[in-house]
Amino acid sequence: MVKVLAVEDNIEISNNIVEYFKGEVDIKAVYNGADAIEYLNAYDYDVVILDLMLPEVDGMTVLKHISKNCLNTGVIILTAKEELGDKLKAFNLGANDYLTKPFFMEELKARINSILKSMGKVKRPNILEFKNMQIDMKVKRAYIDENELELNEKLYKLLEYLVINKGVLLFKEQIFDNVCGYNSDAATEIIEVYISRLRKQLGTFGYDKYLITKRGMGYLLDESIED
Template sequence: MIKVLLVEDNIKIVENILEYFKNDVEIESVYNGSDAIEYLNAYCYDVVILDLMLPEVDGMGVLNYISKKSLNVGVIVLTAKEELGDKLKAFDLGANDYLTKPFYMEELKARINAILKSMGKIKNSNILELKDMEINMKTKKVYIEDKEIELNEKLYNLLEYLVINKGVVLFKEQIFDNICGYDSDASTEIIEVYMSRLRKKLSGFGYDKYIITKRGMGYLIDESIGE
């Protein structure tokens, strides 16, 4: 499994990231730059998510350590600072990407995947999996037990979005914006219609049970159902 070191002193952000990625990557978290350097010296990681404003040793100090040691690790700088100088300095010290707070977890995940792909650490980033289901994000085709499931564009996009965020509750408004677009004239209630149609498409294989409705909130994919 991909190993990530999260260096962030905001406990709430740490908790949110750990919860979001718990089924996808192995994450260890530290809250200051000194511990980050100690962990980087002792263990191997694929990606470091690094805040710049840290106690003891700041993020630039950690980046400098990574650069001097020539560690083979991707670095995403995570910070509230937006000054151009900070960005340029971070890139000069070897950062691969720069994400400004506040941010969407989906965006952080996409940037992690992009770094891993560029480093050759993930072989096929086009395939999403849920049990025996495979979603090919390049061809936009879905297979369960090697049988293709015919989905129109909206249903495919809905399924892909749910599986990318499996284990995370997605609000109806989030899903609507992602599937229909911010400028759509449709009502958010259309998501209930799409969800019903998607469940029907998956029901023949029993996969409709993995789509969970959270009343007053939204939906999520829970692959632990039935275990």
């Protein structure tokens, strides 16, 4: 479970944060900078929610300590200080994100998840979904309405990459690097062949309409297309 340290001297805000994240993460609350450093020295945390205006030891000092001693810990600043200078100082000291009060818990959660993803601390799901299509990333197979698609290794990689990035226009070169590899001797035009073959497979189930070609640009899977 993801370990989070909340460093906030406002008891009400701290309790609300702990209550909101309870059960989703392993969260510990401390109320001053000195205790924060003590816990950071004793335990490994994935993310620290850090107020700047703290008693005993201020938040910037805690941030310096994290940047120097806790290289695998992400930090989101949560503070009423909204001046640009404070934000720049925090980022220069190693903060990953900066959220000003008042705030929404949903936004705090989204920003924490973004930090975890950027640090590679969120496991990829075994199952990807697109409409009624399911991709089992563990066994590398794809199904539409429980019917398995006939995909070789390259077509599977192509479909997986498109579904992971559904709704995002992917350039041919991006697709080539992810499907064929950076060191491949093949030409990028091979992607057009793979797209054609994949489109044929999807067409068996009426899913070819979701595979959009942007001429001269690239391809995307668009689930906003009406059924």
